[in-house]
Amino acid sequence: MSSEYRTGREGEFTYRGHTLDELQEMSLDEVAELLPARQRRTIERGLSVQQEKLLEEAREAGVQETANDPIRTHLRDMPVLPEFVEKTFEVYTGQSFERVRVEPEMIGHYLGEFQLTRTSVEHGQAGIGATRSSKFVPLK
Template structure:
């Protein structure tokens, strides 16, 4: 992690010198100035209608959100904004919705970065007749 993302003396998280509460009270343009260039440009060009609806849904959900009721979304390209901190999202990975709890350290990233779309493949032994070398694989 770079020096821009650190905890304060009291252990409170700060993002480029601002606490989460300060970031949540700022307007979107002021927060965009603190974000990396790619996210700043995404916000400056304007968010889509679906992204705006997701922001409104996150604001309406309140802080006492239950783990049984996450906010479901397909928007993997949604920047993580201060309004999303301490909320649970169900992000679609192409097959199913997986839960992602947004922490303050996730600011400056996209929602899709925290839900992988590919899994590691673990191959077993080759079957009988699969290759010429498989005739030397013991049957037991």
């Protein structure tokens, strides 16, 4: 994988002083030491069976040439690891699966952080059974 992401002083993506290629070569325990406390604790206590399965799917998708197929998951609490970079996931929002393309800057966050589960509410005018005072809608 080439380092086509340009950030940092030297022009190449780095995460806590390590390039993307170095991060991808590290073991899971070595990467865990670099992650924030909550994600590090998740890995140190052991990934769940579903999280292990997702990690295996991501590794297999990297080996296969058909890496364009998205990986579907309900695991919003899975930490983004260097192995997930440049892969596409479909993360469940509670109603549907939404695509998330993992970029190097996402390392150290959770998959669920990149797909919101709530939508903003825009209220319309009062309905038919509304009282007189609630029908008043000030003009702009």
